[in-house]
Every structure is written in C-alpha cells, then in structure tokens.
Amino acid sequence: WSTKKRRRRRVNPFAVDILVQSEESLPDGTLAALETAAAAALRQQEVEPPAALSILLADDAELRRLNRDYRGYDEPTDVLSFPDGSDLPEIGRYLGDIAISVPTAGRQAAAAGQSQLQELRLLVVHGVLHLLGHDHAEPAEKERMWAAQEAILAALGE
Secondary structure (H helix, E strand, O other): OOOOOEEEEEEOOOOEEEEEEEOOOOOOOHHHHHHHHHHHHHHHOOOOOOEEEEEEEEOHHHHHHHHHHHHOOOOOOOEEEEEEEEEEOOOEEEEEEEEEEHHHHHHHHHHHOOOHHHHHHHHHHHHHHHHOOOOOOOHHHHHHHHHHHHHHHHHOOO
8 A cells, every 4th residue: 555644453352354555645544444344354254264354544536547557447446455365474465445535435424314424334344245255246146245334333332
C-alpha cells in the first residue's frame, strides 16, 4: 500500500494477524474496533488459524486507482477485496487485502442514518466475507452473504 499514517498490528486472541492501516484521520479506537469486526467475521465463518489479512483505510482517489488498476472500473467504490489464500510459513494462510474508502463510508453512513464506525464495520465484515469466497452476484449467494453479515454485526452489537 502507499504511505501509512497510522497502523495497528497485533496477533489477536483468535490467532489471526490483522494489519489495519489508515491513510485517513479517524477517532481513537477505530482501528481496534475494525480489527475486532474482522476477527468476529473470521470466527463466525470458522476460519482455522493461523491466518492473516490486511485492511487499508484510504480516500476516494486511492480506491478509484485500485478499482481501475485491478477491476477495470475507473470510479471510486466503498470496499475492495483482494483474496490471496497463500500459505506462508511465518503467518499461516494469508487471506488477502481489503481496501476501504473512508470518505465514501462517511457519506453512506450519513445516508443510512448511522455512524461512520458502523459503516466501516459493515464494510470490513463485507470485505472479509469476500476474502473467504462469498459473493453477491446471484440471489442465493447474496442471501447467504447478507445473512452472514447480519449475524456478525449482531454479534458485535450492531
């Protein structure tokens, strides 16, 4: 990823190494809350540790660049997931990378009448589910993915 303003890395009790990096200014506690959301999604999906993933919190320009370079869409988006699945001796299975636009999350939160943190949690959970193979292109897939999102967010108190 590009420059990192803030980062948080720790091996959580679930034995998954989650790196959360932010290029945007966020309130204290946000990175830890997003790490918790990612770990909750992994637990709910019964991911076997050890494993690792990264989350980048960036601006619309960065998400637009990533969307253009990797998906061929020259427009900003809220969240992108880049599944990997490699087995790395030092960390176990590397699940992949998630990129989230903080400004887009803020706009979507305002439109939905919720906090930016709630929207960021949703986008983290959504991104983790994509890393694990979930999709929402077909109605049955979408129903399974949305049910998983709802269960994870409910467990987080959302």
